Amino acid sequence: MGNIATDTATQIALLQERGMTLDLPEAKITEHLLDIGYYRLGFYWYPFQKNSDHEFVEGTKFSDVIKLYYLDTDLRILLIKYTNRIEINFRTKVIYYVSNYYKESPTWFADPAIVNKEVIDFVDRNYNQQFIKNNKPIKEHHLNHINDKYAPAWKTLEFLTFGIVFNIYRNIRNQELKEQIANEFGVVSLDKFYNLFKVIIDIRNSCAHGDVLYDYRRPRGMAVIPSIPFNNRDRSSLDSCIRVISYFLGNISKNRQLDLKNSIKQLFGDYADNPALQSIISEKINYNYEDNI
Structure with missing residues (x-):
């Protein structure tokens, strides 16, 4: 994501591209991103990442990130x-x-x-x-x-x-x-x-x-x-x-x-x-x- 601000649609697409299972409705995911913030949520999906390219371990669920x-x-x-x-x-x-x-x-x-x-x-x-x-x-x-x-x-x-x-x-x-x-x-x-x-x-x-x-x-x-x-x-x-x-x-x-x-x-x-x-x-x-x- 670097130093360029992105909208929620881009953020959701990036999470999916990196292998996260988006197991909540898109409207709910958007709500969480606007409530908590993509950057802050990054602290909570960090333990689910498998490499320095920020790819997620297979089976990583967005709902588990929210639970954490x-x-x-x-x-x-x-x-x-x-x-x-x-x-x-x-x-x-x-x-x-x-x-x-x-x-x-x-x-x-x-x-x-x-x-x-x-x-x-x-x-x-x-x-x-x-x-x-x-x-x-x-x-x-x-x-x-x-x-x-x-x-x-x-x-x-x-x-x-x-x-x-x-x-x-x-x-x-x-x-x-x-x-x-x-x-x-x-x-x-x-x-x-x-x-x-x-x-x-x-x-x-x-x-x-x-x-x-x-x-x-x-x-x-x-x-x-x-x-x-x-x-x-x-x-x-x-x-x-x-x-x-x-x-x-x-x-x-x-x-x-x-x-x-x-x-x-x-x-x-x-x-x-x-x-x-x-x-x-x-x-x-x-x-x-x-x-x-």
Whole structure:
């Protein structure tokens, strides 16, 4: 297709020429192309291609490409729901434990005696008039406290991104406080906690930005702790990431952990009778249909 835009009729003809079985009515195929887009759907028919000429494996169905797309979409919605639960819990714990430990410093996230200077510089650059204007409680705080440079931590940290809050946590000077929070999530080693918790942040961000998930792999293997049994010792696959999410979730709520397990089992189970999708779920995601996360 190169750099030249094409209409749906040309796109359909090209798919057929490359060997895809168009097992849906042309009007429905056109609807999908105009809804999802030819380029984005390319991420989902990629695993069905057999060579660099983009020819498809014999028997490749357009309907299976659409099913893979919706599997990915449903998985994204599911994971963002549960990573959001972990995010809120982590944010709350950081605010609660650190603010109560340093009661005399309500803006401890900008106190050089409490956090490293690099974080203070970052917060200072981003805590600007636009930030204040965009967040109503922060704006109201400064209207009522005109001499305050920052609103207190329990207000400010609610409006910082997950990644920024985690970075502030990492840069707290008090190691015991950080270990206390890590222990709440069932991890003793801070280095392992940093490694594993970054998985939560990255998956959450990937879901929020609409990234493709089924072939997600981490460039660096995840830390090993006895409580997380990685499938086939694979510490990079999406299945491994889901196991990390499940583990952290279980330290917050056993009921929500069970909800996640059952939801994943049901979602992947819906495709167990489809050989093409089942193969992708097993080989790309590394999910074991005979195992429970």
